[in-house]
Amino acid sequence: IIAGIIYGTKNYRDNFQNGIITYARALGTGTLIVLFAGVFQGLYTYVFVTFVDTEYFDKIVEQTIIASQERGLSDDQIEATLKMSNMMRTPIILSISTILGSAFMGFIFSLITSIFLKKEGDGFEQAMSEINENK
Numbered sequence: 001i002i003a004g005i006i007y008g009t010k011n012y013r014d015n016f017q018n019g020i021i022t023y024a025r026a027l028g029t030g031t032l033i034v035l036f037a038g039v040f041q042g043l044y045t046y047v048f049v050t051f052v053d054t055e056y057f058d059k060i061v062e063q064t065i066i067a068s069q070e071r072g073l074s075d076d077q078i079e080a081t082l083k084m085s086n087m088m089r090t091p092i093i094l095s096i097s098t099i100l101g102s103a104f105m106g107f108i109f110s111l112i113t114s115i116f117l118k119k120e121g122d123g124f125e126q127a128m129s130e131i132n133e134n135k
Contacts, residue, residue, distance in 0.1 A: 038103055060089070
């Protein structure tokens with residue numbers, strides 16, 4: 001994820017921003033890169049859970065029960081845990097949480113990478129070069 005943010009932001013800075021990018025623009029670019037990747041991952045998750053591995057949620061329930069029993073939880077506690085997880089056991093909810101989780105992690109990673117990728121130039125010189133290019 002970090003390599004993708006660095007590559008994409010650096011490519012955007014060098015090829016579309018004349019080698020200059022502010023911290024805020026780098027942060028937004030990195031977050032958008034991971035958001036788009038998260039959308040693709042969310043779509044993949046939806047297709048996978050809906051059509052490829054239709055027993056995915058059953059496996060999760062089984063693993064939850066086994067883990068709860070190993071921790072020594074009572075049957076009532078296990079049942080309460082399963083009730084909570086039932087709300088999350090739909091392909092759409094899983095896909096949306098994948099997208100939101102990716103966007104959040106992308107934002108956190110972009111906060112860090114933007115520090116190193118920002119390259120602010122002289123605003124006056126940049127504006128004058130754009131005017132000279134338009135002549």
